[in-house]
Amino acid sequence: MEVSTASCSALSRSSISECLRSSFLGGALTNLSATRASLSFSRQTRTSFCRAAISEKISSEIVTKPVFQHCFSKKEDGFLYCEDVKVQDIMQSVQEKRPFYLYSKSQLTRNVNAYIDALEGLSSIIGYAVKANNNLKILQHFQELGCGAVLVSGNELRLVMHAGFDPSRCIFNGNGKLLEELVLAAEHGVLVNIDSEFDLYHIIEAGRMVGKQVNVLLRVNPDVDPQVHPYVATGNKNSKFGIRNEKLQWFLDEIKRHPEQLRLVGAHCHLGSTITKVDIFKDAAVLMIHYMDMIKSQGFDIKYLNIGGGLGIDYFHTGAVIPSPMDLINTVRELVSSRGLTLIIEPGRSLVANSATLVNWVTGVKSNGNKNFIVVNGSMSELIRPSLYGAYQHIELVAPPPPEAEVCTYDVVGPVCESADFLGKERELPTPQEGAGLVVHDAGAYCMSMSSTYNLKMRPPEYWVEADGSLKQIRKAETFEDHLRFFEGL
Numbered sequence: 001m002e003v004s005t006a007s008c009s010a011l012s013r014s015s016i017s018e019c020l021r022s023s024f025l026g027g028a029l030t031n032l033s034a035t036r037a038s039l040s041f042s043r044q045t046r047t048s049f050c051r052a053a054i055s056e057k058i059s060s061e062i063v064t065k066p067v068f069q070h071c072f073s074k075k076e077d078g079f080l081y082c083e084d085v086k087v088q089d090i091m092q093s094v095q096e097k098r099p100f101y102l103y104s105k106s107q108l109t110r111n112v113n114a115y116i117d118a119l120e121g122l123s124s125i126i127g128y129a130v131k132a133n134n135n136l137k138i139l140q141h142f143q144e145l146g147c148g149a150v151l152v153s154g155n156e157l158r159l160v161m162h163a164g165f166d167p168s169r170c171i172f173n174g175n176g177k178l179l180e181e182l183v184l185a186a187e188h189g190v191l192v193n194i195d196s197e198f199d200l201y202h203i204i205e206a207g208r209m210v211g212k213q214v215n216v217l218l219r220v221n222p223d224v225d226p227q228v229h230p231y232v233a234t235g236n237k238n239s240k241f242g243i244r245n246e247k248l249q250w251f252l253d254e255i256k257r258h259p260e261q262l263r264l265v266g267a268h269c270h271l272g273s274t275i276t277k278v279d280i281f282k283d284a285a286v287l288m289i290h291y292m293d294m295i296k297s298q299g300f301d302i303k304y305l306n307i308g309g310g311l312g313i314d315y316f317h318t319g320a321v322i323p324s325p326m327d328l329i330n331t332v333r334e335l336v337s338s339r340g341l342t343l344i345i346e347p348g349r350s351l352v353a354n355s356a357t358l359v360n361w362v363t364g365v366k367s368n369g370n371k372n373f374i375v376v377n378g379s380m381s382e383l384i385r386p387s388l389y390g391a392y393q394h395i396e397l398v399a400p401p402p403p404e405a406e407v408c409t410y411d412v413v414g415p416v417c418e419s420a421d422f423l424g425k426e427r428e429l430p431t432p433q434e435g436a437g438l439v440v441h442d443a444g445a446y447c448m449s450m451s452s453t454y455n456l457k458m459r460p461p462e463y464w465v466e467a468d469g470s471l472k473q474i475r476k477a478e479t480f481e482d483h484l485r486f487f488e489g490l
């Protein structure tokens with residue numbers, strides 16, 4: 001969602017911020033689209049979309065005083081900083097002029113600490129969802145801070161063990177876990193979620209092959225009513241994940257029949273992602289506790305309540321009030337402690353997303369007569385969320401524009417040979433010069449981990465700013481030579 005300054009130009013600045021604020025505090029995305037539609041003008045030509053960056057107070061104020069403050073923020077000099085380091089300086093110091101991911105290590109620490117603080121006094125495991133970002137250095141950092149891990153493949157298990165995680169504080173999820181992956185999990189004492197009938201039999205088989213009891217949780221489908229909670233994307237009846245709740249007794253009977261291979265230790269659910277209302281977690285937890293009471297009444301000694309991940313972040317940078325980890329945990333705290341349970345949470349996005357940007361160089365600016373484009377060297381290969389989900393990630397330039405730069409409505413696109421290759425659509429930006437720096441914000445989750453080498457754009461390097469302000473490379477750039485290596489000797 002974007003409310004452009006051009007669209008709002010007939011309104012006063014205070015009514016714009018009011019419109020943003022009331023939209024977000026109102027909470028529903030449908031309201032946001034309605035607000036946007038009501039503010040939009042009809043299609044205009046390039047010239048009517050552009051104006052001088054300094055001629056209107058609103059533009060310069062937006063450039064110099066963003067509402068949203070986090071580890072990447074514009075300071076009074078108009079430059080973008082990562083913590084206290086100018087992104088422009090970082091761009092000059094990296095060796096190659098190719099897109100790269102830039103993280104704040106301190107933000108990663110703060111994100112984990114927010115969960116640690118929220119969980120104070122509860123028995124708990126923070127299972128970091130590795131699929132959000134599998135950078136080894138980030139994993140090692142999270143491990144040192146005390147996290148467990150949530151895995152969706154055997155290779156993710158291998159990676160977290162390499163990073164030093166305790167496998168008994170790791171959870172293996174998935175609707176299509178392979179026998180060899182389950183054997184690896186069973187060998188190392190990983191907690192395994194049962195997702196279906198065949199999954200149960202594969203876990204039993206893995207336990208038999210390894211000669212060990214596997215600690216299992218049942219992935220229940222809470223089927224939270226989407227009418228009440230429109231943000232729910234999974235955890236409903238049509239999801240491919242989880243068991244059919246009507247068959248719960250069948251699963252319990254099968255587990256009882258295999259005491260040598262299985263030990264039921266808990267129940268799991270995962271409602272969806274980018275959730276910005278925490279009541280939904282409470283509703284699900286109430287239901288889960290009901291199931292757990294029923295399971296316990298049959299003699300099972302279960303202690304883990306796993307409520308999954310899914311907490312959203314403020315992708316729109318409007319200063320919207322997004323629930324914090326504390327808000328989330330407080331909705332379930334009473335329920336968990338009243339039963340003496342250990343709470344497992346599986347955050348991914350809320351631990352990593354806001355810690356990073358994708359940094360790009362502007363290759364050029366063009367227009368097709370109807371639309372204006374900023375072409376950068378990053379693309380859907382490095383960051384696919386906008387193309388894949390139509391996701392909004394905030395975009396801005398890293399340095400103040402020259403005074404004569406016009407503000408225009410631009411699609412920010414990459415060089416990949418696909419019309420779906422865009423990083424942002426219809427963004428109000430000052431016209432950048434070639435070589436200018438442009439960042440895509442909130443790129444720490446589901447960006448690098450979803451990147452590809454499409455069009456032979458090799459995966460980008462990653463850096464983080466250390467707590468002392470120094471820059472450290474945390475992943476090497478993939479190279480053309482890496483690609484050729486797959487064919488060596490064939």
Ligand SMILES: Cc1ncc(COP(=O)(O)O)c(C=O)c1O
Binds near residue numbers: 173273274
């Ligand atoms: C089972 C499970 N747990 C945790 C997560 C992490 O979710 P998020 O990154 O939204 O916190 C996911 C993501 O889809 C998931 O499927």
